[in-house]
Amino acid sequence: MILSSAAPDEDGARRARLAQDLASTARGDREALERIYHATSAKLFGVCLRILREREAAEEVLQEVYLVVWRKAEQFEQGRASPVTWLVAIARNKAIDRLRERGGPRTEPLEAAASVADPAPRPDVVVEASDEYRRLSECLDALEPRHAGVIRTAFWEGVTYDRLAAREEVPAGTLKSWIRRGMLRLKACLEP
């Protein structure tokens, strides 16, 4: 995994700069949008690639994401939300929408695989995870493995209950109760 290993104050400074640039973007400042792009496009592209598994579509979605940021920067709640969380959510939503338009996850032919930068977790890279990541991981690990698994799958695959239930080979009702129970426990675990 490639994760930020920044010290908390560096992280805070980065966050503040992004928030500031979002505020400027909301006022129509193009250079601010460009700064946001350069600061975040690698991460957001990684997200799009992970979901779409295809470079061209991922780049198209990435473009759309920054146009959404351009139009809706004003909706980012300054002082409340984390800029990266907001951006990642936009990217993930757009990518999932695109995935759904396309008709669902595609299985890539082997020869195309090499052209896709692999955004999957890489265990060989030494990482320092953020506090939030560590906390969420711990809480997910505290769930039944199958429950945690479907939550992660749902997050990345963007499939509806019915399709996920089919893939997991369980009735939709069972899957729903796994997810709901898992999410409730996750919420309780994350709230101190």
Added chain:
Amino acid sequence: MLAAEYVLGLLDLAERREAEARMRRDGAFSAEVQAWAERLAPLAEDVGEAAPSPEVWARIARELDRPDLAANDDQRALRTWRRLALGASGLAAASLAAVMLLLARPPEPAAQVAALTTPQGATALVVAFDPDTGALLVTPGPGLRAAGHTPHLWLVNPDGGVQLVGAIDPAKAVTHDLPPALSRRAGAASGLALSLEPPGHRPIDRPGGPTVATGEFADL
């Protein structure tokens, strides 16, 4: 759990649209969705970074020049007006003359602004409408006393009939994107009215409660 399911992407299209509509009207639900997005967001840290092609930014930059996006300068101006108007002077500044001063330039095409006032002269609602984008900016005012009722905004047609725009959040300013047909009606409306609907009542073609404020659009 709907908020969590929405964030996870588990809902089908119809359910998603419903959840999105609910987010627009229900601040608490919207906050719940936000909370779930924040809880789950660290999962995205799991993904590696990847460099997009250099052309991607160039394409984005070109798109920013497109007329329909440039028109968002008008929406930006309207939002700036809202922020300024809601600032120190509250909605006192939202008299039409004040709005004209606050805007750096009149938006192109002409936006329309209406202050809906009570019989006592208090401003209950300020509505700014951009006919080109269909954006309707609704800002509650000090004269709005909802007291458990749900305010609803109506267009008054030239022939005297009324057309429902929708329920209004009395607690905060909201921009609504009107669908084309309603946007056309709004452009042609001779006035606006605000009714207070009994709790749980959803009016269709006429108010079910008292009309508490009225106003007319004026061009800027």
